[in-house]
Amino acid sequence: MPLRKRVKNDKGAAPPEIEGDRISALPDELLKHVLSFLPAKEAVHTCVLARRWRPLWKSATGLRLSCIESTPRKEFQLFVDHLLLLRGTAPLDTFELVFDRSRDRYERLCLNIWIRHVLMCQVRTLMLYNMYFNGFGLDDLPLISQHLTRLELIGVTLKNSFCNFLGCPSLEHLEIAYCLFQDVKELSSKSLKRLSIKNCCFSVNILICVPSLVSLCLDGHLYSVSVLESMPSLQVAFIRNANAPWDCYDDCDPYDGIAHDNTKCFLLEGLSQAKSLTLISVSEMFIFRRDLKHCPTFSKLKTLLLNDSWCVAPDFHALTSILKHSPVLEKLTLHLFSKGPKHEVEIIGRCNPMERSATISEHLKAIEVKCKVIDENVHKV
Numbered sequence: 001m002p003l004r005k006r007v008k009n010d011k012g013a014a015p016p017e018i019e020g021d022r023i024s025a026l027p028d029e030l031l032k033h034v035l036s037f038l039p040a041k042e043a044v045h046t047c048v049l050a051r052r053w054r055p056l057w058k059s060a061t062g063l064r065l066s067c068i069e070s071t072p073r074k075e076f077q078l079f080v081d082h083l084l085l086l087r088g089t090a091p092l093d094t095f096e097l098v099f100d101r102s103r104d105r106y107e108r109l110c111l112n113i114w115i116r117h118v119l120m121c122q123v124r125t126l127m128l129y130n131m132y133f134n135g136f137g138l139d140d141l142p143l144i145s146q147h148l149t150r151l152e153l154i155g156v157t158l159k160n161s162f163c164n165f166l167g168c169p170s171l172e173h174l175e176i177a178y179c180l181f182q183d184v185k186e187l188s189s190k191s192l193k194r195l196s197i198k199n200c201c202f203s204v205n206i207l208i209c210v211p212s213l214v215s216l217c218l219d220g221h222l223y224s225v226s227v228l229e230s231m232p233s234l235q236v237a238f239i240r241n242a243n244a245p246w247d248c249y250d251d252c253d254p255y256d257g258i259a260h261d262n263t264k265c266f267l268l269e270g271l272s273q274a275k276s277l278t279l280i281s282v283s284e285m286f287i288f289r290r291d292l293k294h295c296p297t298f299s300k301l302k303t304l305l306l307n308d309s310w311c312v313a314p315d316f317h318a319l320t321s322i323l324k325h326s327p328v329l330e331k332l333t334l335h336l337f338s339k340g341p342k343h344e345v346e347i348i349g350r351c352n353p354m355e356r357s358a359t360i361s362e363h364l365k366a367i368e369v370k371c372k373v374i375d376e377n378v379h380k381v
Contacts, residue, residue, distance in 0.1 A: 024050075024052070028056060031053075031056055032056055032059055032060050032061055033060075033061055035056060035057055035060035035062075036060045036061040036062025036063075036064075036093065036094065037062060037064075038060075038064070039064050039065075039066060040063050040064055040065050040079075040080075040083060041079070043057045043060055044057050044083065058086055058087050058088075058090060059087075059090045059091075061091070061092060061093040061094070062092065062093055062094040062095070062096075063083075063087075063092060063094070063095050063096070063118070064094075064096045065080060065096065065097045065098070066097075066098040066099075067097075067098070067099040067100070068098070068099070068100045068131070073107065077107070077110050080110075080114060081110075084114065084117050084118075087121070089120050089121050089122075090121060091121055091122045092118055092121040092122065092123040092124070093123070093124050093125060094123070094124070094125040094127070095118040095121075095123045095125070095126050095127070096127040096129075097111070097114070097127070097128050097129070098129045098131065099111070099129070099130055099131070099136075100130070100131045100132050108136065108137060111136070112138065112139045115128070115138075115139075119143065119144070119145045119148070122145075122146075122147040123145070123147065123148060124147055124148060124149045124150065125148075125149065125150040125151075125152075126148060126150070126151050126152070127151075127152040128152070128153050128154065128156060129152075129154045129155065130154060130155030130156050131154075131155065132155065136155065136156045136157060137156070137157040137159070137182075138153075138156055138157065138158060138159065138162050139159075139162065140159035140160065140161045140162060141161055141162065142161050142162060142164045142165070142166070142167050143162065143165065143167060143168055144167040144168070145167070145168050145170075145171075146168075146169060146170060147170060148168045148170060148171050149170050149171060149172050149173065150171075150172070150173040150174075151168075151171060151173070151174050151175070152174075152175045152176075153175070153176050153177070153179055154176075154177045154178055154179070155177075155178045155179065156179050156180075157179065157180045157182050158176070158179055158180065158181050158182065158184055159182050159183060159184065160183055160184045160185055160186070162184075163181070163184050163186065163187040163188070164186070164188055165187075165188060165189035165191075165192065166188060166189065166190060168189070168191070169190070169191050170191060171189055171191050171192055172191060172192060172193040172194065173192075173193065173194045174189070174192055174194070174195050174196070175196045175198075176196065176197045176198070176200060177196075177197075177198040177199055177200065178198075178199050178200065179200045179201075180200070180201050180203070181200060181201065181202045181203060181204075181206060182203050183203055183204055184202070184203075184204070184206055185204060185205075185206060185207065186206065186207045186208075186209060187206060187207070187208050187209070187210070188207075188208075188209040188210070189209075189210050189212075190211065190212060191212060192210045192212060192213055193212060193213060193214045193215065194213070194214060194215040194216075195208075195210055195213055195215070195216050195217070196216075196217040196219075197217070197218050197219070197220070198217065198219040198220055199219065199220040199221075200220055200221075201221060202221075205227075206227075207227045207229065208227065208228050208229065208270070209229045210229075210231060211229065211230060211231060211232070211233075212231075212233055213231045213233065213234055214233055214234065214235050214236070215234075215235060215236045215237075216231070216234060216236070216237040216238070216239075216271075217237075217238045217239075218237075218238070218239050218240070219238065219239075219240045219242070220240070220241075220242055221241075221242065222239070222241045222267075222287055227266045227267075227270070228266070228267055228269070228270025228271065229270055230269075230270060230273070231270055231271075231273055231274075232273050233273070234271065234273050234274045234275075235274065235275050235276065236274065236275070236276045236277075237271050237274045237276070237277050237278070238278045239267065239271070239277075239278065239279050239280070240278075240280040240281075240282060241280070241281045241282065241283060241287050241288070242282035242283055265291045265293075265294040265295065265296055266287075266290070266291060267287060267288070267291055268288070268291040268292070268295060268296055269291070269294075269296045271298075272296040272297065272298050272299070273299070273300055274298065274300065274301060275300050275301060275302050275303070276301075276302065276303040276304075277298070277301055277303070277304050277305070278304075278305040278306075279304075279305070279306055279307075279310065279322075280305075280306070280307045280309070280335070281307065281309040281310070282307075282309075285309050285310075285318065288309075288310075288318065289318065292317075292318060292321045292322070295321055295322065295324075295325045296325065297325045297326075297327065298322075298325055298326045298327075298329075299327065299328070300328065301326045301328065301329055302328060302329065302330045302331065303329075303330065303331045303333075304322070304326060304329055304331070304332050304333070305332075305333040305334075305335070306319065306322075306332075306333070306334055306335070307334070307335045307336070308334075308335065308336045310322070310334075311334065311336065323360055327363075328363050329360075329363060329364050330363050330364060330365050330366075331364070331365060331366050331367075331368070332364060332366075332367045332368070333367075333368040333369075333370065334367070334368070334369050334370070335370050336369060336370070
């Protein structure tokens, strides 16, 4: 019986009647995009829905794989091998691999082969998460890709050649956490815009050469982060030096070599072009105190945040030294004896031009103090 148009009523037109389900009305490209957000096994299982669905998973724009403790290892390896074989080199936007350990050399070989395969698929975002932080070793070979724009690594061991990203001219975003930099002497990229290194360990001193960087986060045990080269485009930098929160392996010596060289400025020189800067020392001030002996001029710095390690009585040398070298500073924030991020007391003050020290920027408009309680130590600052 043929469908008939419904007559409009006073409340407006009725919705059109659609034969079949609404998902089937979507174009293939949109369905492939939707499949890219599913775990890989679930995406493959959609091939049984209907004939139209059989080939769609092969060209989904994302692959999300997870091999945790409850997953049989051999079964998982066979699944991924067949999955990549059937996909061929169909383009990928995202590849995500989550695993909890790597028991033997063969498993590590498989994982490294998978990584190289997805690079041939022109993957744009590559994410590797080792949930056990047990130092899974990536190949000591550089990544080569014209298409990779984002790389996220957690809980893996990085070697020297891998950290040469000059073969990835489109790479702009790099996040590294809970990783071991094993004998890595240099991390380099001409294209990188955003770099985050958190809670990592460095077996030797490392040079970080990223001249196009706009945003930098270094958070963790930084004694062996030896040199930051010039970053003229740097807008925002967050630097926090803290004790290593995890086992940094026996061969990591945080006080080795160049860390004791007092003739150069290693970290602050590379940060001198930043417009917004956070400098926090949770453990010792050694790494900053060393650089202050050759403190650069922060010629673009407008916003500065320091913690109480910079405000040590009686002379407050570290605080006065960095203020002296910040000629255009407009806002200073001090976190005093309070970890945050929520502080019980917040005070905002203005500089009195008549009482302003000659070392303080004439552009300084506000000083914000965040603390747990206003006591004698806060008054001294």
